[in-house]
Amino acid sequence: MRRFSEFDPVAVTVWFFSVTGVAMFCGHPLLMAISLAGAVLFFVVRNGTKHVRSHIFFFLLFAVLALANPLISHNGATVLFVINDRPVTLEALLYGVNSAAMIVGVLYWFRSLTQIMTSEKVLCVAGTLSPKLALVLSMALRSVPMFARRAKQVSDSQKAMGLYSEDNIIDDIRGHMRVFSIISTWALENGIITADSMAARGYGTGRRTQLRRFRFTAVDAVLVLVTLALLAVTAAAIAADSLAFTFYPRIDITVNGALGICGAAAYGALVLLPIFIETEVSLRWRYLQSKI
């Protein structure tokens, strides 16, 4: 067994876009609750108690988003109270809570996605669509730390020559501008030389290979198939109006019949899939360790 983050990038991408796709485009309160709870749980399972600040930020964002809607929208039948001759309604408040759950949930999902899909994996996925774009991306990625190192060298030598002083702000800005100008000239020339060197070594004559090899194995195929099957059930339930909802004028959230229940359950299973995989792997790991 592998950890969820060690599955093939394509399989992980399919899973992520299935989960966030439903979360972004459906808006049914039950599914939003599942999505938000699952997203927070997944993030915590992966990171433990770290990242307290981002949890606080997301909580504040949730509060702001939830409270913004009743101040803007005055639809709805149940008036809670009146500000400036404008009614604040229960329906508008709950609509705001629902939107906030959707947005914060998706933000959590993408936080985990950014952690799992490292740039190397994105390059691998992008490379199947367009090898050239993947090349541009990977070279730019490599250039950023290279520029930073070079900028340090340039500013050091400027200082040694007595050209660079940080005494006043004008001089400081001038010095930075000069370093930036030197760096960009150098970067462009260096780029041309790199390109010529690449051409001399036969760039473009064959297919680009990856540093790490990603193999699409049977387990990855199973993950993709399970994901798509669960997504299909949820999508069918949404399309057949078995998971319908309206907020205005009165709240009406329905989960109709077997299809509706299946749809919600399938989405729940889809969300819990990687958490299940992670837990299974770490339990097995502990078990294997205990036998040593």
Added chain:
Amino acid sequence: MFVIQNRELRNSIRVAVPFVLIPAVTIAGAVVFDRKRHIIISLAVAVMALLLFAAGFERKTTGSRRLVIVSVMTALCFAGRFIPFLKPIAALTIITALYLGGEAGFLVGAMTAVLSNFYFGQGPWTAFQMLAWGMTGLIAGILAEPLKRRKWLLLVYGALAGVAYSFIMDIWTVLWYAEGFSFRLYLGALFTAIPYTLSYAVSNVLFLHFLAKPFGEKLGRIKTKYGV
């Protein structure tokens, strides 16, 4: 890792996307979905526009030198996004477009959005950012001649591009939050975004004013020295 057998698929994307898929999605969106589904349509169209561009770019035999210059400019933009408050991305994108053509400009804008979001957070908005910055570059490339001749026109274009970027991203904010386009919400979003809009416009004008000439000289020098 499976590899899509490239050329034929890409050629079919190039034909299918503009003539079949984008109209089909737009019409289906108008007919099938109710008004809550604008967001799916807008996201789908944005992604397809990017796909179309990728497919068209792949078909051309772009020299590796040009590619490398584009990646260098992307890296400079990425590094520039760390400057607090003032963002040189759009300005550098415009400058690249002026001297290396609209396609290079589109690439620099779109790639910077992808790359820097590894740091600033990927999200569904990445596609919109890619499109917005990419279009900033593409249009600058089309208008390259008049923009290069008159400095004030360039500065006006920079300011407009900054404001337009903010307006486009706010359409996305509203669609995401409310699921349908509400004009009042849009105005509210524009109003709260005024500091950002101003910072985009001001930093575009500032960076274009200070960087256009030196960067133009640098890129021009590279062009004559190495014959890109």
